Amino acid sequence: MPTRNYLLLLLLLIAVPSSTGQDAPPAAITKPAFDSNNQDSYAAMISRGYTPLFNGKDLTGWRNPYPFGEAKVVDGEIHLLADKKFFLVTEKKYSDFRVSVEIHLPEGPANSGVMFRCHVDPDADKKVFGYQAECDGSDRRWSGGFFDEARRGWIWPSTPGRSEKQFLEHETQSKAAFATPIIANALNRNGWNRFEITCVKDLITIELNGIQTVRFRDTTDASGFIGIQHHGEEGQTYRFRNLFIKELPQVPAERHVSLTEQEPVSIKRINDTTTLIDFGKVAFGNIAMPVPSGRGTAAVHFGEKLKDGRIDQNPPGTVRYGMTPIRLGGQMGNWIVPTPVDARNIEQAGLIYANPPAVLTPAQWRSVMPFRWVEIEGVSSDYPFDLIRRRAAFSNTWNDDASSFECSDETLNRIWDLCKYSIKATTFAGVYVDGDRERIPYEADAYLNQISHYTTDSDVTMAARTFDWLMENGTWPTEWAPHMVFMAHAEWVYSGDNDWLKHRYESLKTKTLMHRSGDDGLIRSDESDQKRHDIVDWPQKERDSFVFTEINTVVNAFHIEAIEQMAEMARAIGKDSDAEAFEARAELAKQSFQKLLFDESAGIYRDGVGTDHSSIHANFFPLAFGLVPEDKIAGVTEWLSKKQMQCSPYAAQYFMEALFNHGRDEQALDLITADGDRSWKHMVDSGTTISWEAWDLKYKPNQDWNHAWGAAPANLLPRFVLGVQPATPGWTTATVRPCPCGLTFAHGKVPTPRGPIDIEWTNKTHFKITVTLPETISAKVDLPATKASTGVLIDGQPVAATKSGDRWILKDEVHGSVTIEVTQPASN
Incomplete structure (x- = not known):
């Protein structure tokens, strides 16, 4: 999406409604507060899979390329002091990443920021240059802006005299965006502020306290250092904490998904050259097969849909079909036949505006797609088709x-x-x-x-x-x-x-x-x-x-x-x-x-x-x-x-x-x-x-x-x-409230973090249910009541229950395994 159109979209997204005469929502519930315990913030980032850039004890991994400026560690924070502008930068370069840094500006005139993909020239006067996420303590309120330090100046927003011509094309829109209350007020001027910068290929996003302020494409730098800034005000101390990075792309399936080899459910020779293999259900995967002998090429067709007994090679919508060519002979043993690659499924910074990065699957798997059927075309009829296996991807803890x-x-x-x-x-x-x-x-x-x-x-x-x-x-x-x-x-x-x-x-x-x-x-x-x-x-x-x-x-x-x-x-x-x-x-x-x-x-x-x-x-x-x-x-x-x-x-x-x-x-x-x-x-x-x-x-x-x-x-x-739901967090207490829906019986098992709950009920002459609970769960029970029903029995003994409308609600919670019946009047 062109930059101008993106700005219009951003402005429309974040426009704030006019007043209607009531109290505005308290600031405490409108945006995140990061002034809480630093140990909690640190633990939160670790739990979300981030790697610390700062260990909280010393400046290992950081360097000051200037002959001036002081950096020291105080109570788990980095403090910068100087009388001239300087930057503390990492010793390591990074390419694609999401970096998170919390900044606390000093009182009075102050300006700082987070450098990313930046560069260091030890022989230059301005030794550190490159991309910066702005932390602006002035009344201008451009915090979260995109600045190119010691190089091209302001990118977003842009302004005459401090931006190159290409960026001035969006001056009006970018300044208007930063004038909207949601961005202008994003900075907590007298507290901690979390900057999160994401770089994926040429796509750069900046967020300030959870508000996206910038989404921009720039091809100038693909990698560089991370840095933090002291603006040079003498006597001012700039504070930084919770500096973390998550290098991208992340591939969750590498740790959490396994490939399962599955045998064909059926094999059918279609004609002299083609065999259709059915794996019974659709799964995401590819196949492993013995290398076919012979000369020339063959084809493996993958499909979700059949048409006239063959894989539909022109299916509707995004129903999947793909073909992978294979060369016959020349090797021994088994090989993996990957499915064709759909570029949209692997795109990390596509040209479609709305899309975040696709979730990748592990490279060692080779490419996968959803399919049920495979057609092998161009392989002789004596090929061992029964040895073909689908390598299907499922959560490695699925039960x-x-x-x-x-x-x-x-x-x-x-x-x-x-x-x-x-x-x-x-x-x-x-x-x-x-x-x-x-x-x-x-x-x-x-x-x-x-x-x-x-x-x-x-x-x-x-x-x-x-x-x-x-x-x-x-x-x-x-x-x-x-x-x-x-x-x-x-x-x-x-x-x-x-x-x-x-x-x-x-x-x-x-x-x-x-x-x-x-x-x-x-x-x-x-x-x-x-x-x-x-x-x-x-x-x-x-x-x-x-x-x-x-x-x-x-x-x-x-x-x-x-x-x-x-x-x-x-x-x-x-x-x-x-x-x-x-x-x-x-x-x-x-x-x-x-x-x-x-x-x-x-x-x-x-x-x-x-x-x-x-x-x-x-x-x-x-x-x-x-x-x-x-x-x-x-x-x-x-x-x-x-x-x-x-x-x-x-x-x-x-x-x-x-x-x-x-x-x-x-x-x-x-x-x-x-x-x-x-x-x-x-x-x-x-x-x-x-x-x-x-x-x-x-x-x-x-x-x-x-x-x-x-x-x-x-x-x-x-x-x-079945009627099983948690009544309290962590399933310490469950609710059992079955709805018969006109059915005569139902039974099943419902998993919980404390173990499964088994339910079996019948609804014929009267309603009867057996509930089996894990030892650490009790249950509140609520059962269907007919107009004529008179009470409730547990294991044959009457219990206290209240009839409310068309339900019986038991007074006491149940434990263990119990059989509960809704009683009816005795028949004559």
């Missing part, structure tokens, strides 16, 4: 036995098998990615993948790893940012790890959309947001004719849910003042949300202020997030109960949650298993073995056939039909 589900509906069982395998098959990159189109994590995709991974596998470190990746490589949609709060909250609830949360909490403040909120607590969407950034659903045709306005119901539902989760997490790690501020802000926003967005006459929510249109999205998102007042729930659920699957597989996660959580479990199951082409039944009936990105190609012609966000039943069935 097929960690989870199970079976019920009285065979279609639902097939859906479970499809969705569970979809989660397994998409672990190939070591972090959650968007299938095979771009191989990058997206926040919403990753969250849906995460919660399904928790319910299908017993080792889910990939979730936390993906969270850290996305915090450094975020994407563009509005609602995707709050999904980072959801990811952190889900990981904390799953693990109960307060230290993990504490190390990431402050950075999450940039993900709540607070910078777009008005004084009434609601988020504003400008024209660019309405046309591009506000997602509602994806693809666009799945939005149920949603009408975009400045105050958008779906965007605000996500914002409110995010700040409520932030309040809960703040409380958990002892940040009570933050928690109170988030709670107050959430309450303000909820009041405004109900007042401005609820249509009292219709009893449902509008899409936004300024329209009378009501989509299902404007109603099931608030319902799923608990934003609907108690006296309005019946009306909203009744309206939704008449709707079909008028949303994508992504939004269906929330639609189904809204139904399950509000007594509409049978409707949810009916939608999951519906006939037609907008259900998971349609997916399994199609023969796919990994869930799709969309319900069908006609709804998204470029859809992937290997997309984990289409696998929502992998978490919906354990959480709602």
